[in-house]
Amino acid sequence: MNTQSGVKAVELRGITKYFPGVIANNNVDLDLNWGEVLALLGENGAGKTTLMNILYGLYAPDAGEIYINGALASIRSPQDAMRYGIGMIHQHFTLVPVHSVVENVMLGGKAQRRGPMRVEDVAREIEELGNRYGLEVDPFAIVGQLPVGVQQRVEILKALYRGARVLIMDEPTAVLTPQETRKLFRFIREFKEKGNAVIFISHKLAEVMEIADRITVLRDGKVVGTLSRTQASERRLAYMMVGRELKTPTRTRQKRSGRKILEVKDLVVKGDRGNLAVDHLSLEICQGEIFGIAGVSGNGQEELAEAICGLRQIEGGKVILDGQEITNANPLTIIKAGVGYIPSDRRREGLVLDMSVEENVILRRYFNPEISNHGIIHRRAVHTQATKLVQEFKIKTPSLATKTKALSGGNQQKLVVAREYITGSKVLIAVQPTRGLDVGAAEYVQTMLSRASAEGKAILLISTELAEILALSDRIGVIYRGKLLEIIDRAKATVEKIGLLMAGIRGERNAGVE
Amino acid sequence: MQALNNLTTQIAGMVLDRMKQRDQSFWLVFSPILSVILGLLGSGLMMLLLGQNPITVYYNLFRYAFRDIYNIADIFAKSTPLILTGLAFGFAFRASLFNIGAQGQFYVGALAAVVCALHLEGAPPILALLACFLASATAGGLWAAFIGYTKARFNANEFLVSMMSTYIAIAIMNFLIRGPLKEAKGEYPQTDVIPANTWLPPLIPHTRLHWGFLLAVAVALIAYFILWKTTLGYKIRVVGHNQVAARYAGINTKRIFVIVFSISGAFAGLAGFTEINGMQHMLIEGFNPQIGAEGIGIAILGNAHPIGILLAALLFGALKVGGNLITQTSEIPASIIGIIEGFVMLAVILSYYLQNKIRTWRSKKALKSREGVTL
Numbered sequence: 001m002n003t004q005s006g007v008k009a010v011e012l013r014g015i016t017k018y019f020p021g022v023i024a025n026n027n028v029d030l031d032l033n034w035g036e037v038l039a040l041l042g043e044n045g046a047g048k049t050t051l052m053n054i055l056y057g058l059y060a061p062d063a064g065e066i067y068i069n070g071a072l073a074s075i076r077s078p079q080d081a082m083r084y085g086i087g088m089i090h091q092h093f094t095l096v097p098v099h100s101v102v103e104n105v106m107l108g109g110k111a112q113r114r115g116p117m118r119v120e121d122v123a124r125e126i127e128e129l130g131n132r133y134g135l136e137v138d139p140f141a142i143v144g145q146l147p148v149g150v151q152q153r154v155e156i157l158k159a160l161y162r163g164a165r166v167l168i169m170d171e172p173t174a175v176l177t178p179q180e181t182r183k184l185f186r187f188i189r190e191f192k193e194k195g196n197a198v199i200f201i202s203h204k205l206a207e208v209m210e211i212a213d214r215i216t217v218l219r220d221g222k223v224v225g226t227l228s229r230t231q232a233s234e235r236r237l238a239y240m241m242v243g244r245e246l247k248t249p250t251r252t253r254q255k256r257s258g259r260k261i262l263e264v265k266d267l268v269v270k271g272d273r274g275n276l277a278v279d280h281l282s283l284e285i286c287q288g289e290i291f292g293i294a295g296v297s298g299n300g301q302e303e304l305a306e307a308i309c310g311l312r313q314i315e316g317g318k319v320i321l322d323g324q325e326i327t328n329a330n331p332l333t334i335i336k337a338g339v340g341y342i343p344s345d346r347r348r349e350g351l352v353l354d355m356s357v358e359e360n361v362i363l364r365r366y367f368n369p370e371i372s373n374h375g376i377i378h379r380r381a382v383h384t385q386a387t388k389l390v391q392e393f394k395i396k397t398p399s400l401a402t403k404t405k406a407l408s409g410g411n412q413q414k415l416v417v418a419r420e421y422i423t424g425s426k427v428l429i430a431v432q433p434t435r436g437l438d439v440g441a442a443e444y445v446q447t448m449l450s451r452a453s454a455e456g457k458a459i460l461l462i463s464t465e466l467a468e469i470l471a472l473s474d475r476i477g478v479i480y481r482g483k484l485l486e487i488i489d490r491a492k493a494t495v496e497k498i499g500l501l502m503a504g505i506r507g508e509r510n511a512g513v514e
Numbered sequence: 515m516q517a518l519n520n521l522t523t524q525i526a527g528m529v530l531d532r533m534k535q536r537d538q539s540f541w542l543v544f545s546p547i548l549s550v551i552l553g554l555l556g557s558g559l560m561m562l563l564l565g566q567n568p569i570t571v572y573y574n575l576f577r578y579a580f581r582d583i584y585n586i587a588d589i590f591a592k593s594t595p596l597i598l599t600g601l602a603f604g605f606a607f608r609a610s611l612f613n614i615g616a617q618g619q620f621y622v623g624a625l626a627a628v629v630c631a632l633h634l635e636g637a638p639p640i641l642a643l644l645a646c647f648l649a650s651a652t653a654g655g656l657w658a659a660f661i662g663y664t665k666a667r668f669n670a671n672e673f674l675v676s677m678m679s680t681y682i683a684i685a686i687m688n689f690l691i692r693g694p695l696k697e698a699k700g701e702y703p704q705t706d707v708i709p710a711n712t713w714l715p716p717l718i719p720h721t722r723l724h725w726g727f728l729l730a731v732a733v734a735l736i737a738y739f740i741l742w743k744t745t746l747g748y749k750i751r752v753v754g755h756n757q758v759a760a761r762y763a764g765i766n767t768k769r770i771f772v773i774v775f776s777i778s779g780a781f782a783g784l785a786g787f788t789e790i791n792g793m794q795h796m797l798i799e800g801f802n803p804q805i806g807a808e809g810i811g812i813a814i815l816g817n818a819h820p821i822g823i824l825l826a827a828l829l830f831g832a833l834k835v836g837g838n839l840i841t842q843t844s845e846i847p848a849s850i851i852g853i854i855e856g857f858v859m860l861a862v863i864l865s866y867y868l869q870n871k872i873r874t875w876r877s878k879k880a881l882k883s884r885e886g887v888t889l
Contacts, residue, residue, distance in 0.1 A: 331763075350759070351756075363762075366763075375746060377744060377745055
C-alpha cells in the first residue's frame with residue numbers, strides 16, 4: 001500500500017445503516033488523511049461505533065461506498081478490513097483471557113501470509129513492535145492476568161502485527177487510568193508521525209482536543225460538521241454534539257432535613273472479575289437530598305448501585321434504609337421497602353423489550369395489591385395505572401400493547417423513570433439516567449429527579465456527566481477505584497476540583513470519608 | 515371454476531389488505547396455516563416419488579378421517595395426549611426453557627397411573643380416577659422438577675438433562691413392566707388390564723373418545739390462565755424474555771425454573787393418565803414412543819400458545835387417524851404420516867425465519883419513508 005501525498009487513507013461516502021426501529025447512520029461522509037488523528041465525537045448512541053463497525057467489516061451498510069487509498073474497497077468482514085490495513089480496538093476487548101499474549105496475537109493469523117507460524121518468531125516480532133512503539137508487554141504472559149491497560153496494549157499489538165496502518169480506537173480511554181491514557185496518547189502520536197492514521201472515537205471533549213488533528217462530530221447518525229483542532233473549542237464542540245449550548249438547569253435546593261433515609265457504611269463489594277469494586281465506601285443521604293456521585297465510568301459505580309439494590313453480594317459493611325438494615329436482603333424485599341432503581345442499561349436490564357408497555361409498567365410492581373391479589377393480576381388495574389403513567393410522564397407510545405422495543409430511547413427511559421419514580425417511595429437510585437437521550441428527554445428525566453427530591457425522596461444520582469451532577473446534586477462524592485475521595489457541598493464544588501478528584505489526583509492515601 | 519377464481523382473488527385481496535395493516539395477530543394465525551399448506555405440498559412431492567397421486571392420497575386421508583362418527587371421535591381421542599405433551603413443551607418454552615423430556619415424564623405419569631389403578635379395584639370410580647389423576651400429575655411433575663432443580667442448582671443444561679432423563683424413565687418402565695408389574699399370565703412385557711372402575715368413561719358412546727379429552731382442553735385453559743392472568747405466569751414470561759430484567763424485578767429465576775418444570779412435567783404426566791385410564795387400559799412396553807417429539811412439533815406449530823397447541827394437536831390427530839387408515843388400505847408406507855408432520859414443522863420453522871426478515875425489512879422501509887433517505 002503506497003501513501004502518496006494527497007491520497008486519502010479512508011473515504012466514506014453516503015454511508016447509511018438501518019437497524020429495526022433506528023437509523024444508526026444517515027448518509028455519512030468522512031475523510032481520513034494519512035498522518036493524522038481524526039476524532040469521531042458524539043454522544044452515546046450518535047452512531048460512532050456503528051460507522052466504524054461498517055468500516056471494519058462487521059456490519060454491511062445499507063447504502064454508501066468506502067474508498068481506501070483512493071480506490072473503491074469492498075469490506076465484508078474484518079479479514080477484508082485487515083487486508084486493507086485497517087485494525088480496530090474495540091471498547092470491549094476481543095481477547096481470549098486464558099491464552100497468552102502470543103497466542104492471542106497469532107489467533108486470526110496474519111494477512112497475506114501462508115504456512116505455519118512459529119511461536120518464538122511471533123513472540124520476537126511482538127517484542128520488536130512493542131519496542132518500536134513503546135508498547136512493551138511480556139509475550140508469554142496470560143492475558144487474563146494483565147491489567148486492563150496492558151490488555152489494550154495487546155489489542156493494539158494484535159492489530160499492528162497484522163499490518164494495520166489505519167487504527168480505529170473505540171473509546172480507548174474509558175477503561176484507562178490517567179497515566180495509562182498519557183501512555184496511549186504518546187503511542188498514538190508516534191504512530192501517526194510514522195505516516196499512519198488513527199480514528200479516535202470518544203465523547204469526551206477534553207481528550208479529543210488533546211489528541212485529534214481534526215474532529216468530525218456525529219449527532220443522531222448524521223455528520224454535524226468537521227473542524228480542525230485550531231478551529232475547535234470545547235464549547236463549540238459541545239454545542240455541535242448536543243445541538244445547543246450547555247446550560248445548567250437550576251433546581252431549588254431543599255434545606256437538609258435531619259432524617260437520614262439511606263446510609264451506606266463501610267461497604268465492600270466485589271466486581272465481576274473478583275476485583276475489589278467498592279472499597280470501604282460510606283455515604284448517607286437525607287430526605288429530599290440528591291447525592292451525586294461523579295467519576296470516570298468503571299470505578300465501582302454500578303457495583304455500588306447493584307449492592308444497595310440487593311443485586312450484588314455485599315462482602316462487608318452495611319446498608320440501612322430508613323433505620324432498617326437491608327444489607328444483602330433479596331431484591332424483592334428491597335423493592336418492597338421503597339427503593340427505586342434506574343439502571344444504566346435500560347434495554348438490557350430496565351425493560352423487557354419483547355413485552356408491552358403495560359407489562360413493563362408492572363415489572364417491579366406486579367406484586368403490589370393495587371395490581372394483583374392472591375396471585376391473580378387485575379387487568380383493568382394494570383391498564384388504568386399504565387394509562388395514568390403514560391399520560392403523566394408524557395411517554396409517547398402508539399398504544400399500551402406496543403412492545404417497548406418499538407419505543408424510542410427517550411420514551412423507553414421515561415417509562416423506566418416513571419415506574420421507578422412510583423416504586424421508589426423512599427429512595428431513588430439513578431445510574432446514568434440521561435445517557436444516550438436527546439436533549440428534550442434528558443431534561444425531562446432531570447426534572448423528574450428534582451421533583452422526586454422535592455417530594456422528600458432520597459436520591460442517589462450516579463453519572464459520568466459532570467454537568468448533570470453539578471446541576472442536580474446537593475452534595476457530590478467523587479468515586480475513584482471504589483472509594484469516595486471526597487464529599488463536597490455543591491456550593492463549594494467547581495468543575496476543576498471535581499475533575500482533579502475524578503482523575504484520582506488527591507491520592508489514595510487520603511481517601512476516606514469526611 | 516369461475517367462482518373458485520373469484521374466491522381466491524377475494525381471499526388474496528383480504529390477505530394483502532391485512533398484510534398492509536401490519537397486523538401482528540393476523541400473522542400469528544396466518545403463518546401456521548400457510549406452513550401447514552406448504553408442508554402438505556412438500557410431502558405431496560414425496561408421494562409423487564412413491565408413484566402415488568398426492569391429490570388422491572390427501573382426498574382419501576381426509577375422507578377416512580371424517581368417514582364416520584367413530585373416526586371423527588378418534589381424532590379427538592388421538593389428539594388428547596398430544597395436547598398435553600404439546601402444552602408441556604410450550605409452557606416451559608414460555609420461560610425460554612427447553613423441556614425435551616416430555617416423553618419420559620409421560621412414561622413416569624403412565625406408570626404412576628397404572629400402579630394406582632391396579633391397586634384401586636372396587637373403589638368408587640370418581641375417587642379412583644381422581645387418585646390416578648393426582649398420581650400421574652405428581653409423578654410427572656416431580657420427575658421434571660428434578661430437571662429444573664439441576665438447572666437452578668448446578669446451572670445444568672436443561673435441554674440435555676431433560677432429554678437424558680427420558681432414557682432413564684424408559685429403563686425404569688421396562689424394568690417394572692418386565693418385573694414387578696408384569697401381567698399375571700407372565701407372557702408379554704405389559705401389565706394387567708386395569709380394573710374397569712378406573713377407566714375414563716367414554717364421551718361419545720361406542721367410540722374411543724373419553725373424558726380425557728375434556729381434561730386436556732381444561733389443562734390448556736389452565737395453562738393459558740396461569741401464563742396470562744397470574745403473577746406466576748407474568749414472572750415466567752419475564753424470565754423467558756430477559757433474565758437480567760427478571761432479577762432486577764426481584765424475581766427468583768431459579769425458583770421459576772423449578773416451578774416451570776414441575777408444571778410442565780405434570781402436564782406430560784397427565785398424558786400418561788389419559789392414555790392408560792382412557793385408551794390402553796394397561797401399560798405396554800414401548801407404547802406411544804413419539805408422543806414427546808410430536809408434542810414439541812405441536813407446540814412450535816401452535817406458537818407455544820395453549821389455544822394454538824389445541825388446534826395443532828387436533829391437526830396431528832386427524833393426520834394420524836386418516837394416515838393410519840390409508841396405509842392400511844393402500845400401498846403407502848406408514849412413514850408418510852411422519853413425513854407430512856416433518857414437512858409441516860420445517861415450514862413452520864422457515865416461517866419464523868421469514869417473519870423476522872420481513873419485520874426487519876419493513877421497519878427499515880418505514881424508517882426510510884419517515885427520514886426521506888434513499889437507499
